[in-house]
Amino acid sequence: MSYDTVRDVDPAVADALEGERERQNDTLAMIASENHVSEAVLEAQGSELTNKYAEGYPGERYYAGCEYADEVETLAIERAKELWGAEHVNVQPHSGTQANMGVYLAMLDPGDRILSLELEHGGHLSHGHPANFTGKTYEVEQYHVDAETGYIDYEELHEQAEAFQPDIIVSGYSAYPRDIEWEEIQRAADAVDAYHLADIAHITGLVAAGVHSSPVGIADFVTGSTHKTIRAGRGGIIMCDEEYADAVDSAVFPGGQGGPLMHNVAGKAVGFEEALEPEFDEYARQVVDNAVALGEQLQDHGFSLVSGGTDNHLVLVDLRDSHPDTTGKEAEAALEEVGIVLNANTVPGETRSAFNPSGIRAGTPGITTRGFDEEATREVADLIARVVDDHDDEDVKAEVADRVAELTDEFTLYE
Template sequence: MLPEGNLSATDPEVHAAIDGEEQRQEQNLEMIASENHVSEAVLEAQGSVLTNKYAEGYPGARYYGGCEHVDTVEQLAIDRAKELFGAEHANVQPHSGTQANMAVYFAMLDPGDKILSLDLTHGGHLSHGHHVNFSGQYYEVEQYGVDPETGYINYDDLAAHAEEFDPDLIVSGSSAYPREFDYERIGEVADAVDAYHMADIAHVTGLIAGGVHTNPVGDADFVTASTHKTIRAGRGGMILTTEEHAEAIDKAIFPGAQGGPLMHNIAGKAAGFGEALTDEFDEYAKQVVANAKALGEVFTDRGMSLVSDGTDKHLLLVDLRESHPDITGKDAEERLESVGITVNKNTVPGESRSPFVTSGIRVGTPALTTRGFTESEMETVGHHIVDLLDNPDDDELAEDVSADVDELCAEYPIYE
């Protein structure tokens, strides 16, 4: 018999914190580009009894008994991932996108091997070789950047850098680069210097699944992903690769880097991938990009400076130095959060401030699109953001914006 009681009765402190977070999400406009709101079906899968089951190994080859049902769940996640992205092999066990990257490095590189990746301040990610991360401590890393004039990656410069550095692995992908990567060109550069190409699609997994962003499968030897951002599936990571590298990748995850897989999260991945196979999800992905472009137009029209002057995907990187030189990214984040708009401070190309302060903000549209926002609502929110930054000490304005945020949240609830 299951233990009696519920969380509110057995642990009111944890219950209160969870309840508070639920209310925060419902009553705030979530615009952190890496966050989203999953469906109730995904929540149900992630909160299921699968959390009780150890399943070290892979479907059909477990180290424990009693895995017939979790085998079904994991195989569904694998098959749906392969269908969504046209991949030969999928590993859905990584606990995060960083764990997925770690597995590729461990599978294909030796300590001291060379990685060429996008600079963190130009939109890259810690796990692509930053010195505070394991990836920068175990490997020799050099980084490419964006053109300071255009904000775009210069692929001729990247190719020249690769020719000089002779990397063993080239990483494409980012956490704050607002433009699509030319995966085919980077694959050609990698081939020219006899390097592997790893495409980290953590942020654009859902946009690729929805058909509105280029798919790197076929141009990259390895594709790593987060499964909870734009694709709205169970929290975690995933690796896509060819049959040639399948065994090495699987061994790098288990037993190489992880023990028992989180089967409740894998169930959430399977459920979310199933949703991503629908026409409705394709429409969602299109709307995410349309909303980002509409938001970018408001910012530009109001005098804000955007890195690369816009976006191809779900996020905008706002450089405050020209339009608001006295406001840091940290200031902007706090100002917006005070009225219920959640963004994150972010470094920008040529950054001179600390990463805890920054000169920019990253603004995303996935979560608001999930709530049902279209271009009209995004334009309203965009004007609110600029108004608040233009008038940082206007308390009456802040009260008016906060009231409008409350109305928008009530009109577009996350969960009924």
């Protein structure tokens, strides 16, 4: 077998990969769930571990030849324990959703009850949406954010828990810009003898750096993604106390997955090592500072923010007040044309469809990785406002695109 480059073997895929690298270099990634990993993480994820089956866990594999797979997975586990202060960690889930599945399989039976946040209020598909396996397998009710404040209505949550008697309450969200009161949700779970799953997929890195409160040691289970604010190998993670370790590990393998993606586990190990350095804490703080600056500058331009601001890495803009005739999809498309990549998003009290909603969600992890500070982020907010205000004006979009090109040249990504 020859070991040729991708371009030697498959020019079409090589062209697509080169195009994607250029796209990332030449645009501002502001989708809140995206980030840019280091060259070291890229190298680990493209390593020879992609060739290795390692069903089972370190020291207890079903195949031979796993000594280095064991070493890498053990490093990822120990580093995760240090980062988040967890007793037990499973780093094998292929994604955040698979991590949630692992907890559900470990602790619930089909037909059991889940109480989670409504999707259009900031929840996630894997928390019980009817189209997801959770909605098809379990009985689901959902709590909400307060329509006036944009904050989670904890009083309603308590009342719903008492009435619904869930088996598990899910916290942690995909479009919620405020700090989360983990203890309050745990109190609701304790009152009805339910488990508490805290899904920190979006804020995994912020929690690790101590710039967002941590549910570890409060919730029974903590799940997360490892490729958003943490900048590690793409995938998921489960953290829990030792009393649940065997149930969780068995639910992940063989319950929900076969062989782990060991090249991704290697990327997790490398990313966790990077996150243990003091520079990562500075990065995470800058992510939040940039998000606050982004939100304040957008408000100066007349945009309405759900909850009036942010405590974390994202802002959620409700366009209905400032731009009632502009949908989130129209704003998203116009901004992508100029090189600012964010996403349309539902907002609390949504009056349009989920496919063409009334809001946009913008995050700062990616641009902060590039080196943006508050001043540069405020300029990005100015550019966003210009485009959304005149999203049909080709001259405006051309001018903004030129400035985005200058910014991406100034704040380089991959060489």
